[in-house]
Amino acid sequence: MMSSALLAIQSTNPIALTPNELWVINTFFYVIAAVGIVAALKMVTTKNVVHAALYLLVVLTVVAATYIVLGAEFAAATQVMVYIGAVMVLLLFGVMLTRAKIGDDGDLDYDSKWIGGLSAVSMFAVMGYSLWEAFGTDELPADMAVQRTGQVANSIFSQYIVPFEALSMLLLAALIGAVVVARRD
């Protein structure tokens, strides 16, 4: 049985957005999406490893903002804390511990880039075609409710409790595994 407090958290009353508000949100999304795509392209083409990490930071921030646009507040907060806070620090550690060249490094890419380019472009062509065929101009519901953190917690600790516990074991195993692999003996 769910207590009344939990029910109160769950009863978000959706408010339909006015066309004006929708226009502002849409424009915001297109601007940040453009920034994110440019940063992602710079990330895979830059010759400086540290710059690549900083471009990845921009992309991760854009993704967090996209979660906010879609009304997923807890996912956005987790994205900022785990990715921007922890994973980025880990990646920068990796850059520094492997003594990456300071400044530009000419030897970061394979010589034959066309294989990767062809794979990426054809993959995007297939995905774009099937997405357009499947969803066309489908709209998200105009009275889209913000998905509250309380709802996420209820879902994790009822429906998804077994995967959640399995995930905690996985994290423990990965922690021990990383220490065992990387230690000097």
Place this chain on the structure above:
Amino acid sequence: MFLNQFLFFAAILFSIGVYGVLTRKNGVLVLMSIELILNAVNINLVAFGALHQDISGQVFVLFVIAVAAAEVGVGLAIVLLIFRNRRSINVAEADLLKG
């Protein structure tokens, strides 16, 4: 808001990530490109969660983020080990399995 504007954004990020994995020689940069791919998938999950007004999308995003954190931890440990043994993290040079 169209559903496809988010799905296409995710598809573009995914393709850029695939390009990065296939063209980068540096092990750390390959790991970064994998993070890009995982983020693209997460955008899809959140978008479909918003379309169906279902919380499961967001829950799966949290699971993916946790698995990605574990992956980057173990991945960097392996990259550091390769660096210690070979003084280089060029993944093209790690070819011990080649006959």
